[in-house]
Amino acid sequence: MDTAIRNTIRRLRFDHGEMTQQELADKIGVTRQTVNAIELGKYSPSLEVAFRIAAAFGVPLDQVFQYDGDRTASEKKKVRRV
Amino acid sequence: MTNQRSPLSFREKSAWISLVSLVVVFGTYFSHIGMVLAGLARNRFALFLLMVAVFIIAEVVLHLVIATQSPRDARTPKDEREQLIELKATRTAFYVLLVSAFGSIGTVHLRLSDPDDHLWLMMQAILFSIVLAEAVKFARQIVLYRRDA
Numbered sequence: 001m002d003t004a005i006r007n008t009i010r011r012l013r014f015d016h017g018e019m020t021q022q023e024l025a026d027k028i029g030v031t032r033q034t035v036n037a038i039e040l041g042k043y044s045p046s047l048e049v050a051f052r053i054a055a056a057f058g059v060p061l062d063q064v065f066q067y068d069g070d071r072t073a074s075e076k077k078k079v080r081r082v
Numbered sequence: 083m084t085n086q087r088s089p090l091s092f093r094e095k096s097a098w099i100s101l102v103s104l105v106v107v108f109g110t111y112f113s114h115i116g117m118v119l120a121g122l123a124r125n126r127f128a129l130f131l132l133m134v135a136v137f138i139i140a141e142v143v144l145h146l147v148i149a150t151q152s153p154r155d156a157r158t159p160k161d162e163r164e165q166l167i168e169l170k171a172t173r174t175a176f177y178v179l180l181v182s183a184f185g186s187i188g189t190v191h192l193r194l195s196d197p198d199d200h201l202w203l204m205m206q207a208i209l210f211s212i213v214l215a216e217a218v219k220f221a222r223q224i225v226l227y228r229r230d231a
Contacts, residue, residue, distance in 0.1 A: 031093075033091040034161050049162060
């Protein structure tokens with residue numbers, strides 16, 4: 001099930017020398033599969049892991065994660081279609 | 083950049099190994115118990131001990147094989163998502179154990195030719211409950227790993 005939290009991890013990895021999921025996973029102390037699940041919005045990380053991800057990229061937390069919970073389901077569908 | 087779809091992780095492989103070992107080994111054991119109940123075979127306690135030994139050996143050997151293939155993953159402690167998956171799977175298994183353990187108590191109401199067999203049958207039913215709960219736990223883990231992959 002997708003979470004209500006969007007993230008820009010894929011873009012940030014690209015901007016940081018095409019960092020691999022494994023490299024990010026090693027930096028933040030989780031498995032590569034967990035990074036993949038977070039990136040795809042399948043899993044919401046704990047606050048601590050979220051901060052570690054932001055620290056790994058050297059950006060504030062809100063540049064990595066954005067809360068999408070206020071949007072209705074139909075709005076989300078529209079956004080996805082776009 | 084890499085991978086939208088993950089290959090099997092070490093933990094997922096581990097869950098598969100445990101599930102398949104459990105089903106194969108204890109499936110064999112309980113099919114023998116079924117034959118005993120049908121009067122087609124004699125009960126042998128040694129078979130139970132043999133099956134437990136086979137299960138342990140299968141688990142150890144197969145886990146060694148996957149640990150050799152990905153030593154780093156094998157050494158890495160479970161992260162928060164893997165712990166959450168294990169907790170969810172254990173919760174599901176607990177309900178299965180609860181229901182099937184109550185069902186095991188019901189075996190005392192079965193009519194058996196030898197009343198002394200009730201204890202033996204209840205023991206088998208409780209063992210079955212444990213195996214079933216464990217199998218559900220591993221199956222649920224696999225489902226959760228796949229859904230998040």
